[in-house]
Amino acid sequence: xxxxxxxxxxxxxxxxxxxxxxxxxxxxxxxxxxxxxxxxxxxxxxxxxxxxxxxxxxxxxxxxxxxxxxxxxxxxxxxxxxxxxxxxxxxxxxxxxxxxxxxxxxxxxxxxxxxxxxxxxxxxxxxxxxxxxxxxxxxxxxxxxxxxxxxxxxxxxxxxxxxxxxxxxxxxxxxxxxxxxxxxxxxxxxxxxxxxxxxxxxxxxxxxxxxxxxxxxxxxxxxxxxxxxxxxxxxxxxxxxxxxxxxxxxxxxxxxxxxxxxxxxxxxxxxxxxxxxxxxxxxxxxxxxxxxxxxxxxxxxxxxxxxxxxxxxxxxxxxxxxxxxxxxxxxxxxxxxxxxxxxxxxxxxxxx
Amino acid sequence: xxxxxxxxxxxxxxxxxxxxxxxxxxxxxxxxxxxxxxxxxxxxxxxxxxxxxxxxxxxxxxxxxxxxxxxxxxxxxxxxxxxxxxxxxxxxxxxxxxxxxxxxxxxxxxxxxxxxxxxxxxxxxxxxxxxxxxxxxxxxxxxxxxxxxxxxxxxxxxxxxxxxxxxxxxxxxxxxxxxxxxxxxxxxxxxxxxxxxxxxxxxxxxxxxxxxxxxxxxxxxxxxxxxxxxxxxxxxxxxxxxxxxxxxxxxxxxxxxxxxxxxxxxxxxxxxxxxxxxxxxxxxxxxxxxxxxxxxxxxxxxxxxxxxxxxxxxxxxxxxxxxxxxxxxxxxxxxxxxxxxxxxxxxxxxxx
Numbered sequence: 001x002x003x004x005x006x007x008x009x010x011x012x013x014x015x016x017x018x019x020x021x022x023x024x025x026x027x028x029x030x031x032x033x034x035x036x037x038x039x040x041x042x043x044x045x046x047x048x049x050x051x052x053x054x055x056x057x058x059x060x061x062x063x064x065x066x067x068x069x070x071x072x073x074x075x076x077x078x079x080x081x082x083x084x085x086x087x088x089x090x091x092x093x094x095x096x097x098x099x100x101x102x103x104x105x106x107x108x109x110x111x112x113x114x115x116x117x118x119x120x121x122x123x124x125x126x127x128x129x130x131x132x133x134x135x136x137x138x139x140x141x142x143x144x145x146x147x148x149x150x151x152x153x154x155x156x157x158x159x160x161x162x163x164x165x166x167x168x169x170x171x172x173x174x175x176x177x178x179x180x181x182x183x184x185x186x187x188x189x190x191x192x193x194x195x196x197x198x199x200x201x202x203x204x205x206x207x208x209x210x211x212x213x214x215x216x217x218x219x220x221x222x223x224x225x226x227x228x229x230x231x232x233x234x235x236x237x238x239x240x241x242x243x244x245x246x247x248x249x250x251x252x253x254x255x256x257x258x259x260x261x262x263x264x265x266x267x268x269x270x271x272x273x274x275x276x277x278x279x280x281x282x283x284x285x286x287x288x289x290x291x292x293x294x295x296x297x298x299x300x301x302x303x304x305x306x307x308x309x310x311x312x313x314x315x316x317x318x319x320x321x322x323x324x325x326x327x328x329x330x331x332x333x334x335x336x337x338x339x340x341x342x343x344x345x346x347x348x349x350x351x352x
Numbered sequence: 353x354x355x356x357x358x359x360x361x362x363x364x365x366x367x368x369x370x371x372x373x374x375x376x377x378x379x380x381x382x383x384x385x386x387x388x389x390x391x392x393x394x395x396x397x398x399x400x401x402x403x404x405x406x407x408x409x410x411x412x413x414x415x416x417x418x419x420x421x422x423x424x425x426x427x428x429x430x431x432x433x434x435x436x437x438x439x440x441x442x443x444x445x446x447x448x449x450x451x452x453x454x455x456x457x458x459x460x461x462x463x464x465x466x467x468x469x470x471x472x473x474x475x476x477x478x479x480x481x482x483x484x485x486x487x488x489x490x491x492x493x494x495x496x497x498x499x500x501x502x503x504x505x506x507x508x509x510x511x512x513x514x515x516x517x518x519x520x521x522x523x524x525x526x527x528x529x530x531x532x533x534x535x536x537x538x539x540x541x542x543x544x545x546x547x548x549x550x551x552x553x554x555x556x557x558x559x560x561x562x563x564x565x566x567x568x569x570x571x572x573x574x575x576x577x578x579x580x581x582x583x584x585x586x587x588x589x590x591x592x593x594x595x596x597x598x599x600x601x602x603x604x605x606x607x608x609x610x611x612x613x614x615x616x617x618x619x620x621x622x623x624x625x626x627x628x629x630x631x632x633x634x635x636x637x638x639x640x641x642x643x644x645x646x647x648x649x650x651x652x653x654x655x656x657x658x659x660x661x662x663x664x665x666x667x668x669x670x671x672x673x674x675x676x677x678x679x680x681x682x683x684x685x686x687x688x689x690x691x692x693x694x695x696x697x698x699x700x701x702x703x704x
Contacts, residue, residue: 150669156508208606247612316574
């Protein structure tokens with residue numbers, strides 16, 4: 001008997017992308033795919049692998065017979081319902097922040113630590129934050145070869161990291177400034193977008209701007225997003241003493257997060273050796289030929305499953321250190337795709 | 353007798369900003385301010401401190417009687433004409449890249465190394481690249497107190513760093529995408545801006561994108577802009593062994609460059625100590641209160657003379673290291689203002 005998969009939050013942006021990914025797969029290992037959502041969306045019919053499937057309302061009984069339940073819902077909904085799904089016998093694969101740093105919950109990127117998915121005392125597996133995820137496949141591959149010791153990261157994060165509300169706000173702000181003389185409007189973007197009101201997911205205008213803030217304020221001036229990059233990287237890579245500093249910055253890009261990474265290893269790494277390791281990864285594309293104008297940009301990576309890596313340089317003044325630039329679609333590998341890949345990783349446990 | 357100031361390239365974007373700055377000063381130390389430009393602009397009348405002044409054509413005779421000549425012209429024009437001005441007895445203060453790394457030409461940021469302006473064997477003083485300049489006042493101040501040893505920098509560079517053509521291109525690209533559904537257009541920005549043609553100062557679309565490239569290709573995959581940040585920082589700070597890695601990235605912002613900086617010092621530096629040093633600088637504003645939503649953004653710094661610094665954090669895993677974020681108007685402090693301040697610094701030499 002093949003296992004049963006549930007998707008909780010099936011009608012949201014990430015849930016919709018999960019179903020797109022499932023529909024694009026040549027084969028799937030599931031006997032049934034069961035969409036689940038809040039009462040507002042229950043009863044809708046979604047097209048899943050050629051058949052119309054009715055969305056069920058989130059309830060304990062909805063998990064009966066489910067082997068693996070993917071969750072993309074707010075932190076507080078996951079905190080309540082992932083344990084309920086687990087108590088009903090499903091493995092919950094959760095994309096919220098509720099369980100990521102729980103020592104009894106593995107935090108999994110299949111290319112890096114698939115083996116950790118089997119050890120899940122709470123019946124819950126967590127999917128990392130999208131900014132951390134952008135670099136994990138690449139950093140994991142380089143770590144296996146060269147031994148990672150330190151990361152200094154600056155992010156260029158897309159508006160859709162703040163959900164559809166982020167995309168809608170960016171759209172409204174760009175419409176408010178695009179028709180005007182940019183030289184004039186750039187001196188007072190805040191005034192130009194003021195008619196839109198203060199109901200923005202961003203703490204400052206994002207059009208014609210970058211905003212060095214994502215998440216909430218933690219101790220000593222750090223943002224929650226910056227600490228996630230540090231703490232989740234350490235947990236995924238199994239390096240509790242990895243040195244990490246991140247500065248997280250929102251940019252007026254719709255989708256795909258980019259990172260400038262300064263990575264120090266235990267040994268010298270040539271550009272050629274790093275390129276060879278990166279190019280050999282099935283889920284990474286090497287875009288690294290600046291003489292031919294080839295490097296990753298977020299606009300070119302939207303909708304791609306692979307992380308795109310380029311601008312690999314040996315740091316001139318720091319031993320054993322590479323500088324590089326990478327882009328990953330925050331809605332796909334950063335959310336829906338990695339969550340689904342975790343389910344694929346453990347699906348074999350339930351086949352019989 | 354007060355000295356005579358010439359402005360070569362007076363009708364360009366930076367030259368115009370120089371004249372704006374001069375017109376806004378309460379007093380100026382000049383007996384005469386002489387605008388100079390190419391034959392195309394000669395004869396135009398500019399308003400300088402309340403009087404109409406005719407633009408003279410660039411010629412050797414145009415420098416007769418001039419004590420200090422500011423140059424904002426292409427590298428090759430500076431390379432030819434700054435020595436001619438010097439041979440006629442003027443000190444050339446040059447904002448091109450032609451002389452910055454010449455060992456016989458001082459590279460000056462008055463807050464950092466004003467004393468170097470007097471030692472100019474070629475009669476030429478260079479003004480730094482705008483990206484480097486964005487952080488020099490802040491890094492110079494912190495270096496004086498704590499001893500700077502290393503910088504890891506990621507830039508968020510504005511379109512106007514590529515001149516008016518950069519601003520015009522960004523405007524055209526934003527107009528081409530802003531009216532469309534951003535969720536759809538973000539998947540193929542290149543197609544959306546294709547009707548604008550390939551005549552762009554940027555090597556990829558800049559609307560809804562970031563581009564990890566500025567300048568030309570140098571050895572080992574580095575861009576010229578990234579090497580300028582390293583080499584000019586070393587020269588200005590008088591630290592020939594300063595460790596520097598930079599990744600330079602263009603963002604869809606009109607004006608004002610931003611930098612995420614990871615700076616290592618010879619001793620431990622608390623956030624409070626760094627804030628105190630920054631706040632005490634007359635040409636820097638401290639915008640650093642994240643609990644109140646206070647941090648610098650480029651849109652809020654357009655037109656400002658001061659560098660704005662915030663997000664100061666002690667690195668959690670790197671000793672003696674601060675992470676911070678800063679913004680500086682690339683047309684003002686990054687170009688016109690610093691060039692003019694060099695002239696102010698040496699004006700006293702010519703008073704009699």
